Each structure stands twice: as structure tokens, then as C-alpha cells.
Amino acid sequence: MSRIQSRLPSIPVRTPKNRFQAKEEEASRTGQRVTLPTLDNMTGTLRFVGSVDGKPGIFAGIELDEKGKGKNDGSVQGKRYFTCPAKSGLFIAVEKVVIHSPPLPAAAKPSSSVTPPTTRRSNLPLTRNGSGSSSVRLSASTSTSTRKSHTLRTSTIPKTKSPSSPAPPATNNSTGAVSTLSASASAATVTSAATTSTSSTSSLPAINKKSTPTPPPITQTPKKQTPIPPTPTPPPVTPSPVLSQRQTEQQDTTDQLYEMLEKTQRERDQLLMQMKSKETAWERLVSSKESLSLQVQEGESQCQRLSRELEQAQLTVEQLQHNLAERDASLAKNQRDEEKQSQDQRRIERLENLVRELQNQLQATKDEQLRLNREHAGTVEQVRKEASASEATAASLEKECEELRRAGLEAIHAYEESVIQLKQQHELDLQQKDQHIQQLDYTIADLKYKQSTLFDDDERDIETRLNEMSRGHTNALSTEIGASTDEADQRHRLEEQLELAMAELDNERLTIVTMGHEVDQLKLELNQARQQTLSVEQKFESLQADFERELADKKRLIEEADNAFEAQAKAEDEHYQMKLSKMALEKENAELIESNKQLEQDFNNLMDEMLALEKQDLKRPLSNIEGGGLATAQAAHGNDKELQEKIQQLEKENETHRHSLSAEKNQVNQLSKDLAELESLVESRVFSEADLEEKLEAERKKVASLQRELQDLKNQTNESLKNFLISPTNTMTTTSPTPPPASTAQSKSKAHLNEDYCELCDNYGHDVLQCKSDLSLGKYCDNCDDVGDHTTEDCPNQDETF
Secondary structure (H helix, E strand, O other), X not given: OHHHHHHOOOOOOOOOOOOOOOHHHOHHHXXXXXXXXXXXXXEEXXXXXXXXXXXEEEEEEEEEOOOOOOOEOOEEOOEEOOOOOOOOEEEEEHHHOEEOOOOOOHXXXXXXXXXXOOOOEOOOOOOOOOOHHHHHHHHHHHHHHHHHOOOOOXXXXXXXXOOOOOOOOOOOOOOXXXXXXXXXXXXXXXXXXXXXXXXXXXXXXXXXXXXXXXXXXXXXXXXXXXXXXXXXXXXXXXXXXXXXXXXXXXXXXXXXXXXXXXXXXXXXXXXXXXXXXXXXXXXXXXXXXXXXXXXXXXXXXXXHHHHHHHHHHHHHHHHHHHHHHHHHHHHHHHHHHHHHHHHHHXXXXXXXXXXXXXXXXXXXXXXXXXXXXXXXXXXXXXXXXXXXXXXXXXXXXXXXXXXXXXXXXXXXHHXXXXXXXXXXXXXXXXXXXXXXXXXXXXXXXXHXXXXXXXXXXXXXXXXXXXXXXXXXXXXXXXXHHHHHHHHHHHHHHHHHHHHHHHHHHHHHHHHHHHHXXXXXHHHHHHHHOXXXXXXXXXXXXXXXXXXXXXXXXXXXXXXXXXXXXXXXXXXXXXXXXXXXXXXXXXXXXXXXXXXXXXXXXXXXXXXXXXXHXXXXXXXXXXXXXXXXXXXXXXXXXXXXXXXXXXXXXXXHHHHHHHHHHHHHHHHHHHHHHHHHHHHHHHHHHHHHHXXXXXXXXXXXXXXXXXXXXXXXXXXXXXXXXXXXXXXXXXXXXXXXXXXXXXXXXXXXXXXXXXXXXXXOOOEEOOOOXXXXXXOOOOEEEOOOOXXXXXXXXXXXXXXXXX
């Protein structure tokens, strides 16, 4: 490559200024001709400039000149950006696109020489030659080759100076003349270009040997002067086809060489620019590295200085801490002595106040207990009223169940009657159809006997249709029989469900009676609860809140029952509407049956007319048949066609009638589905009653758990009263052997007002949900919903739950 650069001339190439440089110019560039240097110098037309979904950067949409070389039709991922034929569109970054610039105007050129309209000017001067015809032919051949090829880029070529040339400057072939060279658009990649350049340079001396060399002119470049190889000049021989062909081949090879020269020159310039940028970057890196090393050294010195200062500060802090600890120890000793004296005095005063407070609290507890007993008596009375109300609701539910049972039975009976009527009607229809089929069979046999050659196809169609009708009737009979059996099964299932509901209501009555007895026992136990502490009062308040929640739940249950009643009324209304619609459908069915009968009668009349016409044809004399046989045959054929049309029309009407019957059957099926939905509503009603019973059972369990909690609270109060041994006569001193526990119990009772209580472990500080006590030692029962001494299988109350 270095040898090629040393031998080839230096061609200064103007960098293209027609690339995309401003966003505001992109919209005006669509429609222009462009070239893709990275893709073998493909040419095309710019159709789109902008961003593409899913791809960063700005892209150019190009419609290539060569069909089938592209990758799409102007759309990417289903989104269309421009329109072009298939496999002709291409999206590429705008930096890789070169736009063809318009030709430079003649007024802008400072040289006075005539410049032909070309797109590239070579810096290689033409060889001066005395033969004017050869130069004319050379320029003509180059101009024609330039017209045929598409240009890629424009390059400015400076004038070459040849001071050693002895030629006169007034000729047309002097320095400064411009030669037009064509640019081939089929250049390959960079590696292929390099190989072609080496091969062309090797073939250059062979060309120079054949031609007469001229002294090479010197090209002035800003940095480096490279010698230009001598330009071959054809010998002044008379023009001939062989010479002209050779000249054109030489011209083509020179064009290729110049093209490769320009490419290598551009690559060299790019490499030089890259080297310059890398050198500047390396210098910046070196300078930044030196500055960073200085900064690191300064930071290390500063860290060392700060570490020394930190060590000194730590020493001073340790010394001050030691002095402070000694002073704190002396102060703490003095403070402990003072606090001990004051604590003893406060303890004496606190014990005296505690005795007075306990006496006052005992009196207040007695008053509060009386008030709570009255409140609990009212609560028990309210519970009794609620039990009576629940009994009334149970009775109303029983009544509603009985009404629902009656309504269901009535609906089932009505449905059975309607099914029986439909079966009877269907049997009548089948009989009529059978008669009709027999009559049609008789007609078909007669027609076969008389006109066997005319109605073969029609007879087969009629037979197939009759067979289809008979099969349809048999299928309808089988489906109706299956529906009747399903309805009987549904009726039995409904009766069984109603019996289960009645049994569950009886169980509910028994549970309500047992609840009444349990409420009486609860009243007796509440009357026995007399002596309770402040914690008992707090527990009673929580119980009252639980009772209020239970009352709210019961009210909600009553509202749900009312809503269920309303839903039942709506269902009954819908059932009545369905009955009305069923009656209307039955009426329509009767009308359709009558219309079907009328159609069958018309069909019979037409068949009679057809038979009469056939008899008339048979009674005609044989002479008339022989004389006008053709006319009579045509008339008979026309009558037969009319009869066939009428038969087809009747068959169509019969088909419509069958469709209407199938629609009625569908409506009957829909009514049966509606009845099934009503049955499901009844079942949901029964299930809702079961849910209510389950909720009552849950309330009973809650009452039992509250009773157990009350018993535990009574035991706790008895134990707490035994622990307090207080003398009522001596107010200054206490006769209790353990006064500190009494004071601590009082302080704990005050602190427990704002704390949560756990019923599982009988401790304050957390509730039941946050309790971490080990319950795995006990046995859990699903029926009782508690941890006790039995499991779910051994539960004594398992007969009362379901």
C-alpha cells in the first residue's frame, strides 16, 4: 500500500458538503438523488428523513433504483413511512448517505478555459500531442462514458504546474485543461477496492510501454508533493476500428485507475485525520494522567496530615472522657444517696395514699357493680326478645318455604300438562303427515307409471325429503320423551330439598329453645358476679361493645332476609310473565298448525287438478295425438312444469312450517330453563337459611366463650382480693406483710387501662391475634372453635352442628 501511495499521484479531494447538516433542511431533501458509499455505491431516491420506532438516531428512507436489492417496501414493523415496490426500500443512517449536488455554475469558476458539464475534474493533465483528431476522439469518448454513468461525488482538482515542460502555453492541451472522467457505480467493498488497485497498478507499466511517455507534471498539495505517473498518449495513426476500440479500453482502464486513486487518496486523508485526532487524544490523556498523579500525591499528603491530627484529637478525647467518667462517678454516688432518701420518703407517702385510694375504689366498685347488674338484666331481656323475633322469622321462613313448594308443584303440574298437550298435538301432526306421505306416495307411483322419463330426478328429491321429514319427527319424539324424564327427576329433587329444609328448621327451633335456657343460666351467673376490680369493668365494657356488634349483625341479617323476600317476589313476577309468554306461543303454534292444514289442502287440490289434466290427455283420440303430437307434448310439458313449481312452493312452505315448529320447541326449552332457574332460586333460598342457621350457631359459640371469659374474670378478681390484705383502722401503717406487691398491682391496674388484654394467656400487652403462646399442647375443635380437652371427632356438640 505504501508503494502504491508513493507511485500514485496525490489527488486533493473536496469533502462533500451535501450531507445532512441541519435538521431544518431534512424535509426539503426528500425526492433528491442519493448514493450509498457503504453499499457498493448504490443509487436511489430519498423518500423519508426522520426517526424510526425502536431505533435511536435519524434514519433516511431510500427507494433504490435496482429492484430487489432493498429490504422492505417502505414500512418497518407494520408502520409505513413511505411507499415503494417490494424489496426496493432501505433505511440507513443519514451519516452514510451522500446527496448528489447540482452542477456548479460556469460563472463561479475563475479559469477562462471552457469547462464541459461534468461532475468530476481530474488533476491529471492531458498529454500534449500534435494530432488534433486523437484528442477530439479521446474527449468525445470520455464525455459519452460520463453521460452513461451516474456520478458519486464532486472533487475539486487544482491546476498543475510543469515548469520543465517545453510546450507552449497557448495550446488547448496546456496545463489547466479539464478532462472528464467517468465514475463507475459498481465498486465493491474496501478490501476488493484494494485488490483492484494493486492489480491496476501492476498493469500500469505495460500500458506506459505501449505509449509515448511525457514528462510528469508536479501537483502542488498543501502538505506533500507526490509524482504523477505519465499519461499515455495514443500514437498519431490513422483512425481505425481496432485502434478506437483499443483507445476506449485504455480510457476505461485509466478511468478505473483514477477512480481507485481517488479512493486511496480519500482513505489516506481519513487515516491522517484519524491519526491527528488520536494524537490529540493521547496528548490529552497524558496531560490528564500527570494532573491526576499530582492530585493523588496531594491527596495522600493531606490524608497523612489529617490522620496525624485525628490521632491527636483521639488522645485528647480519651483524656477528657477519663476525667468526665471520674466526675460522673462522684456525682452519681451523691445522687444515689439523695435519691435513696427521697425514695424512702415517697414510698411512705405512697403507701398511705394507696390505702385511702383502695378504700374509695372498693366503694366505687360496689356502686358500679350494682349499675352493671341492672344493665346486664336489660341486655338479657333484649336477648330474649331477639330470640322470640328469630323464632318469628323462622316461622315466616317455614311459611315461605311451604308457599314456594306449592308454587313449584303448581309450576311442575302446569308444565306437565303443557308437555302432554304438546305430545298429543305432535301425535296428531304425525298422523296427518303420515296421511300426507301416503297420498304423496300414491301420486309418485302414478307419476312414475305415466311419465317415468321426465320426473326421475324430482322423484328422488321427493323421496329423500320425505325420508328426512320422517327422521325429523322420530328425533323430535325421542327428545320430548327425554325431557319428560328429566322433569320428573327435577321434581323429586326439589321435594327432597324441601324436606331437608323443614328438618333443618326443626333443628333451629330446638337450638333456639336451648339458647333460651343458656340465657337464663347466663342471667344467674351475672347475678352471682359481685366483687370485681377495675379490669373487670374494662372487660364488661368490651363485652357490651361485642353485644352491640352482634345486634348490628342481626339487623343486617334481617335486612338480608327482606332483600331475599323481594328477590322471591321478583322471581314470581317473572314466572307469571313466562306463563303469559308460553300461552301466547301456544296460540301462535295453533295458528301455524291451521295454516299448515290450509297449505296441505291446497296441495291436495293441486294434485287433483294434475290428475284430472292427465286423464284428459289420455281420453284424447289417437289421431289428434299423431297430428299435433308436438304441440300437445309441449303443452303437457308446460303443465308439468307449473305443477312442479307448485309442488316446490308447497314444499318450501312446509319447510318454513317445520322451522316454526322447531322455534316453538326452542321456546319451550327456554321455558324449561327458566323453571330450572326458579328452582335454583329456591335452592339458594334454602342455602341462605342454612347460612343464617350457621350464623346463629356462631353467635351461640360466642356467648359460650363470653361465659367462659366471665368465669375466668371472676376467678382473677377473687385471687386479687385475696392478695390485698389491708387494715381499715390504721391509716398510717399497713398490716400487710407484702406492701410492695400491692403498690405494684395498683400501678399495674392503672397501666393496664391503656394496654391490650389476651384471653388465651391471661396477660396484658398484646391481644389474641398477637399472642405467641404455644397452643400446640391443647386439642383444637372445629365445632367449638376453641382449644380444649377434645378434638373435632370427639366433640360432644357435633350433633348440634351441620
